[in-house]
Amino acid sequence: SQTIHQWPATLVQPVGSPLSLECTVEGTSNPNLYWYRQAAGRGLQLLFYSVGIGQISSEVPQNLSASRPQDRQFILSSKKLLLSDSGFYLCASRGASGTYEQYFGPGTRLTVT
């Protein structure tokens, strides 16, 4: 089965600073990858998804961007953080072999101060 790694686990950053969250996947190849943000009482909101290297789809307009430099690496970035970027960020992977459930990483708790 797949294993999703995310780091850092927690991050406290000042407003206006840059952001880079990393996600890597083990146990599969050519996965579809996803970034979600989880907010209390609002479920999980899909931010970006990628079906391959260099292919990024953005779901909501925001201050964040995503990149996929390698097959099993997915990065969430920002040039200048806003207070509203605080939240819990989850990376997920879906294998391309036909299994449709997504596997989730442990998440990163981001606090923008």
Next chain:
Amino acid sequence: AQSVSQHNHHVILSEAASLELGCNYSYGGTVNLFWYVQYPGQHLQLLLKYFSGDPLVKGIKGFEAEFIKSKFSFNLRKPSVQWSDTAEYFCAVILYNQGGKLIFGQGTELSVKP
């Protein structure tokens, strides 16, 4: 637009009580549905899924869910909850024509009193 709605935001039960968490979806195409669970301090993990066939699906830890197409529902049930079922539960629908992304409901927090 496609959406998933979970009606119960916070449910509090005593051990041995029966559980039913509501989930309704809004999607006109073929649906595949999931329930995910997030135990305190743990990863989000798959509880059960419906793809086709028997609309009553069984998952891990004694959970089951029934897909009722006419009601656009996929409610989660467990006949007798345990303290260890305390967690947040999410219903989701997959959109195949959009990279297989999942649309999640708002989540239901379940607290089971020992």
